Amino acid sequence: MKGDARVKITTQDTGKSLEVELNAKQKEVSATANEYLKLRPMILQMSCYARGDGAAICMQGDTVISAQATGPAEVKLQKEIMDKATIEVIFRTKSTGTGGNYVLLEKSVRDACETAILTTLHPRSAISIILLEMQNYGSLLSCCLNACCLALLDAGVPMNSTFAAVTIGISKDDDLIVDPDDTQEEECESLLTFAFESQNLELVASHADGQFTAETFIKCMKLACEISQEIFQEFRKCVKKQHIEIEKEGPT
Amino acid sequence: MISLKDGTSTSEKTFLLGVLKEHRRIDGRSFNDARNVDISFGKDFGCCVASLGNTRVMCQVTCQVKAPKATRPNEGFLFINVDFPLMSSILLLDNDQLLQTRTELVRLLERCYKEARVVDMESLCIVGEEKVWELRVDISIMCDDGGMIDCASIAALSALCHFRRPDVTLEGEEVTIHSIKSRDPIKLSIHHMPILVSFSFYENGKFVLMDPDQREQKGSEGLMVVGANPFRELCTLHRTGSVPLIKDQVRRCAEMVALRARSLVGYIKKELEKDGALRSKREHAGFAAHLPRSLMVKPPVEVIDVERETRDIPMRDIVQRVSAKRTGNEVENMSIEVGKWDVPKGTKDESDFDESSASSDVEMVQQVTAEEKKTVEEISIMSDSEEDEVVALGAADLGFQRQKPKPKEKIGKPADSQALQELSKDKPSLKQVDGHAATFLKTLGNVDKELGKQINYLTQVSTGQPHEGSSYAAQKVLQMALHRLEHARSRVNESERIRASHMQQLINAGFISRPQSQQMQQATQPGTPAVQPQTPQQQPQM
Numbered sequence: 001m002k003g004d005a006r007v008k009i010t011t012q013d014t015g016k017s018l019e020v021e022l023n024a025k026q027k028e029v030s031a032t033a034n035e036y037l038k039l040r041p042m043i044l045q046m047s048c049y050a051r052g053d054g055a056a057i058c059m060q061g062d063t064v065i066s067a068q069a070t071g072p073a074e075v076k077l078q079k080e081i082m083d084k085a086t087i088e089v090i091f092r093t094k095s096t097g098t099g100g101n102y103v104l105l106e107k108s109v110r111d112a113c114e115t116a117i118l119t120t121l122h123p124r125s126a127i128s129i130i131l132l133e134m135q136n137y138g139s140l141l142s143c144c145l146n147a148c149c150l151a152l153l154d155a156g157v158p159m160n161s162t163f164a165a166v167t168i169g170i171s172k173d174d175d176l177i178v179d180p181d182d183t184q185e186e187e188c189e190s191l192l193t194f195a196f197e198s199q200n201l202e203l204v205a206s207h208a209d210g211q212f213t214a215e216t217f218i219k220c221m222k223l224a225c226e227i228s229q230e231i232f233q234e235f236r237k238c239v240k241k242q243h244i245e246i247e248k249e250g251p252t
Numbered sequence: 253m254i255s256l257k258d259g260t261s262t263s264e265k266t267f268l269l270g271v272l273k274e275h276r277r278i279d280g281r282s283f284n285d286a287r288n289v290d291i292s293f294g295k296d297f298g299c300c301v302a303s304l305g306n307t308r309v310m311c312q313v314t315c316q317v318k319a320p321k322a323t324r325p326n327e328g329f330l331f332i333n334v335d336f337p338l339m340s341s342i343l344l345l346d347n348d349q350l351l352q353t354r355t356e357l358v359r360l361l362e363r364c365y366k367e368a369r370v371v372d373m374e375s376l377c378i379v380g381e382e383k384v385w386e387l388r389v390d391i392s393i394m395c396d397d398g399g400m401i402d403c404a405s406i407a408a409l410s411a412l413c414h415f416r417r418p419d420v421t422l423e424g425e426e427v428t429i430h431s432i433k434s435r436d437p438i439k440l441s442i443h444h445m446p447i448l449v450s451f452s453f454y455e456n457g458k459f460v461l462m463d464p465d466q467r468e469q470k471g472s473e474g475l476m477v478v479g480a481n482p483f484r485e486l487c488t489l490h491r492t493g494s495v496p497l498i499k500d501q502v503r504r505c506a507e508m509v510a511l512r513a514r515s516l517v518g519y520i521k522k523e524l525e526k527d528g529a530l531r532s533k534r535e536h537a538g539f540a541a542h543l544p545r546s547l548m549v550k551p552p553v554e555v556i557d558v559e560r561e562t563r564d565i566p567m568r569d570i571v572q573r574v575s576a577k578r579t580g581n582e583v584e585n586m587s588i589e590v591g592k593w594d595v596p597k598g599t600k601d602e603s604d605f606d607e608s609s610a611s612s613d614v615e616m617v618q619q620v621t622a623e624e625k626k627t628v629e630e631i632s633i634m635s636d637s638e639e640d641e642v643v644a645l646g647a648a649d650l651g652f653q654r655q656k657p658k659p660k661e662k663i664g665k666p667a668d669s670q671a672l673q674e675l676s677k678d679k680p681s682l683k684q685v686d687g688h689a690a691t692f693l694k695t696l697g698n699v700d701k702e703l704g705k706q707i708n709y710l711t712q713v714s715t716g717q718p719h720e721g722s723s724y725a726a727q728k729v730l731q732m733a734l735h736r737l738e739h740a741r742s743r744v745n746e747s748e749r750i751r752a753s754h755m756q757q758l759i760n761a762g763f764i765s766r767p768q769s770q771q772m773q774q775a776t777q778p779g780t781p782a783v784q785p786q787t788p789q790q791q792p793q794m
Contacts, residue, residue: 049306049308049338049394049395050306050395050397051306051395051396051397052338052395055338059539062295062538062539064294064538064539066338066394068338092335092337092392094299094310094312094390094392095312095314095388095390096333096335096390130337130338132310132337132338132392132394134294134299134301134310134539135294135295135296135299135538135539137295
């Protein structure tokens, strides 16, 4: 099934110019596999607060994001949509004094959520997601997306599929860096973030910064797709752990 | 935090009280136990997540350069802000309540950390009158399960201790701020480390719970927040609700807070050391290394020992007294020594009160109860009113009267300026000008009246007095005291005379030998001092 999905992606997005077979691609990845093509250690935690519908903390290396999902709940009149749920995403920095515009980030996360959540199930209601920055050391967007997905899972919001995001940096020598930290980000010429859904491994959201060629974009996308598998594995582990905990607590 | 309005259901309340009557708490702690505390520091300087049971608070300290206030040209700023970023984890859905809670939290923290001078503000000065550091303490309440203020204070204190500001060098008039990477940043100088702890009261103060959780807080009749540092110095006292408290109860709580502050500050210092060691080794520091440990879904209820043996004010006594007070038969037993408390202004009279009650006469008891009521009132005043008002009360009515006319002048100015503005227009509307002029005249009249009053008052004060008005009250008191002294002296003389005459008579009659007359002497003596102790105590009331 998974193999099929990968083939599908290559045919869908790369077109004729890049007919790379799955096996060949895996070889390519393993050949260049070095430190830069690995995710930073990832720690996930669901239901980390005693109150609220759903919450999760996602740590990718030193980047730590806490997400909270609430809903479906009452919606403001002006934001009401007649046939589906409104999704609100708010990003909060830990200190209010330092400014910064995160509207774009909020929008990217919202777009990804809108494709994943079955919004038509809850018309005229709001599903709100709050992202709280706890530590920002690179790859902020992908960490936000991952935390958001986990929080939605924890809140029990009906979804088409889960999604996982990977940030890839392209350095000046066209080397790829997966999940770059803040110092690596500074050295990178451009940053690409991709989010894939779990069912068919199709692209849910992408965000790009800086200059790059179409080829590198596609190369990065494939790499990201590969790596998103690892993140899905982490998600599964986390959910499993959570359920074992709940089962343990059950009798008491 | 203080959500008394939206109380709990009756059945929940009765259950809570039923449990308390069995000397238990819902989560299995004893009355004087707090929930377990966990602190983890972030990779950024001045970032800290503290959890107290299920309550979790994040705090980030940041700094920036600003121009100082003209009144304090060589002092920095400390700005405290409280926010609820993860809204649904706070059970206050009402916007008004949220705002109220937020203001209360900010004010309490300000009182504890800003007004108690925890951070050395003068060390935050870069160039006098030009540049100082502004510290910004941003507190985000991530999850509320009662005791937000306790947790916020722990987070804020740890973050302040953890924070380091960039180094600054001065060359002539040029100020260079070095980045954290180029030069080692500098710690803040912290004078002392106070901690806030909340208590909740039930059944008129019969049951006192330390560190109540949300359910306990909601079902309580009153709450008290006490701030103290490990040196047993009281920094904050705040009370809400309508429970009459015995003075000893407040003291007992303060005592417990001091103990808790000692253990907590020890823990914070230990964690700081750990973090520092990791950083000096250039090892992995920050949330990623520490948070997983503290992110357990339900931290086990572990007891941070409040050193129960050292309690010198037994709870049983208080319970007895509370119930006695309600029936009206009060028996005071004031054998408890007062600790070396540094009590802030409003409650300073505690110590002399205890000295007087130490003699424990039967007559004294009434006085004691009266005074006790007074102190309780004073405490409630302190807790409800703002700091400024307390100062205003202390500074006698003189200053208060002088301030009065000022706001009225301020109202007057816009009226006259408005009138002039209207006149200066091309087509002034006479009606409006007239209206403004009338209001201005009215305010002028008011100002005139107030000034007249003031002048009258000042003439009264200054005539025949060598000094200015401010010492008038003190002189009056002195005069009264002198009068009373004279009175007391005459009374003593009189009794002395009577005693002498009686002695003479008895000796003349030969009824009484020497030793019995000495007993007489002792018996007559308490009569005279009974007048004397009243004089110093009445003086402050005058």
